[in-house]
Amino acid sequence: MRHGRYPFVISFLIAPIALYAVFVLAPIVQAFFVAMTDWNGLSPNYNFVGLDNFSKILSDDKFLDAVLHHVVLLVALPIITIAIALFFAFLLNTGGGTRGGTPVGVWGSKFYRVIFFLPQVLAVVIVGVVFGRVFAPDDSGILNGMLGWVGVNPIGFMADFGLMSILATMIWQAVGFYVVLFSAGMASIPGEVYEAAILDGANRFAMFFRITVPMVWDTIQVAWVYLGILAFDAFALVMVMSIEEGGPDGATAVLPVLIYKQGIRESEYGYASALGVALFFLTITFAALSLRTSRRDTIEL
Amino acid sequence: MSNTPDLTRRSVLRRAAVAGVLATPAVGLLSACVGGGNEPTTSATGAKTADNPLGVDPKAPLEVVIFNGGLGTKYATDVHIPSYKAKFPEAQVNFSQAEEISTVLQPRFASSTPPDMVNNAGSKLMDQGKLVGAGQVADLSDLFAAPSLDIAGKTVAETLVPGTIEAGTYNGKPYVLNYAYTVFGLWYSGKLFKDKGWTAPTTWADFTALLDKMKTAGLTPYAYAGANAAYYQYLVILTTAAKIGGADVLKNIDNLEAGAWKVDAVKQAAQLWGEVGAKYMNKAHLGLRHTEVQLQQDQYKVGFYPSGSWLENEQSKDTPQGFDYQVAALPSATTSDKLPASALYAAAGEMYFVASKGKNVQGGKEYLRHMLSKAGAKGFTDLTKVLTVVQGSTEGLTLSPGTTSANTALTAAGANNFSFRWDAWYKKMDDECRSATNELMFQGGTADKFVDRMQKVADAVKGDSSIEKFKR
Secondary structure, three states, rough: OOHHHHHHHHHHHHHHHHHHHHHHHHHHHHHHHHOOOOOOOOOOOEEEEOOOHHHHHHHOOOOOOHHHHHHHHHHHHHHHHHHHHHHHHHHOOOOOEEEOEEEOOOOOOOHHHHHHHHHHOHHHHHHHHHHHOOOOOOOOOHHHHHHHHOOOOOOOHHHOHHHHHHHHHHHHHHHHHHHHHHHHHHHOOHHHHHHHHHHHHOOHHHHHHHHHHHHHHHHHHHHHHHHHHHHHOOOHHHHOOOOOOOOOOOOOOHHHHHHHHHHHHOEEEEEEHHHHHHHHHHHHHHHHHHHHOOOOOOOOO | OOOOOOOOHHHHHHHHHHHHHHHHHHHHHHHHHOOOOOOOOOOOOOOOOOOOOOOOOOOOOEEEEEEEOOOHHHHHHHHHHHHHHHHOOOOOOOEEEEHHHHHHHHHHHHHHOOOOOEEEOOOOOOOOHHHOOOOOOOOOOOHHOOEEEOOOOOOOOHOOOOHHHHHOEOOOOOOEEEEEEEEEEEEEEHHHHHOOOOOOOOHHHHHHHHHHHHHHHOEEEEEOOOOOHHHHHHHHHHHHHHHHOOOOOHHHHHOOOOOHHHHHHHHHHHHHHHHHHHOOOOOHHHHOOOOHHHHHHHHHEEEEEEEEHHHHHHHHOOOOOOOOOOEEEEOEEOOOOOOOOOOOEEEEEEEEEOOOOOOOOHHHHHHHHOOHHHHHHHHHHHHOOEEEEEEEOOOOOOOOHHHHHHHHHHHHHHOOOOOOOOOHOOHHHHHHHHHHHHHHHOOEEEEEEHHHHHHHHHHHHHHHHHOOOOOO
């Protein structure tokens, strides 16, 4: 059977790899090159400036601020999203007690599964606009409108809690997908394992931490990396929701927004590409670290 | 499973994670269009005659790109292009519009195949200073020296409002035509003021007294949108600074003179406006966009709103019947102001330029000459309700209340009108000033902090050799 397998596989891979090389790899390589020039994007001419752009980055307060915001997102977004998604997935799959010896989800779990997934279908910009209304600073906003009923003065969510509001929106949008992802992972856990646990007198709490989490650890790991990359992005939501696109006063600035401002608006494509390269290495480092540190004995089925 | 030990669920997931990393999109975002040809292009020319002073090739096609925003594109397709074609019937005029000028045109400039005439405007406009610095913009000296198309006996330059050519001059040469003439001031509803018996104030004491009355009447006396329009407010702060210390205050700021932001006039202006921010504004407006705040004014919830004379046209759909937009010059700040209360921030804006590496440079300039004809300017004002830099071009037009009011304010100001250009020259300072202004007006900032922040960024720009500097 192995004979002839590779030509077959390769024939399927050629088209996607070619597309990937032209539209992803080539621009990345080019970005590394542009990062070492002072190209302004408005003429074909540029000078080679070596690593000047990178030394400029290190003394750029805005860059350091943005990295700090990424660190906050990087810690909070995966932890909160995975915690909520695991909890919901557990409830949807095994949280409803047992029927005929195997655990089932809570009542109505099929319906909830669809509801949870809905935010994933919406385009990010639409989510941003909708949550812009949720967090609106006067009583026309949903949250401030409700706070008004109980006599609380309007809170400037984007003015005073910008990053947290954007984090909340990102979590809201991401949870649904990971509920489905974890559900798929949990569905592949053999019922007998739970059965045995129940016979041994395990409660739901023990079942969750002793069986479910270890059995879907691979999936959690992947979710962690994906959410981490999401935390390095946040571009669209910041652009749509925040005051002054990353403000007030840089309070919600993230690297992609800086790249956009430097490149498109200030026509410093060289410096913006250097920021892009920095972002690339930050992302790669994060992914490598998290894959390394979260490695632990996995249960092969 | 035993046949394919290399494809367990675990390894597939791990590879998926790695693939996700490689798909990190932002890195290659900007490099899509680096490089391109650099071969010199030859531009079409014809013989120079009295009838064709710019030497346009009558058969050469012309490509025109117009920003499609608040002004629309009808003025180009219905007025200026027919005018050009009437003069050169054999020439093909290729018109296109863009909502994102930079997205559409930046790659074309990078590859040296630009259109001939560009309206560089909108929130995604190209950095005009950088374009000039990159040698992509044609010198318009011969256009301004050429005779006007339909105003007999005058050169194009002589038909323009004073200051127009300077507004498009970069390091001594005119490169850009700023076509629309904009008056900035405090806008209010004529109807509201009439109903309440209020009049536009001319002194600061009258101004704050009126703001108090508005507050008692349940209005937000003064408002601007912090989320995206802080520059309306810093324009107002600097207008007050110019009234206190004279227009040279702004010139020094433009020229990045040492300590230009730290002079008393700027500090005093920031002090006065900071007090207005603390007492008469709604903190929630920090999080609103300009359209939302402007709508509140149309609903008679806001007293004064700082803006330019495009406001009336922009709000035309939401303005209730009889609202009667009016503009007032900013009140005097002190009794010893250098400029009178009627002094105004007024500037030529809305940039049009000819690409130096286009295929029909002279044709592009000729197109601008048609825009600057009396008929061309009149048609523009008629369709857009916006004044142009061509003198006397509103004769015979019925103007809207706001435009009339702007015209009156402009006449009252006489020679006392001024403007600044640092915001367009140095985008970095623009960004910082927006933040500093929001801090001052909404977040309890102080005048000292405002001028410190601005002086710091001005010094940083001055010391950065990679930023091209301009003087006026």
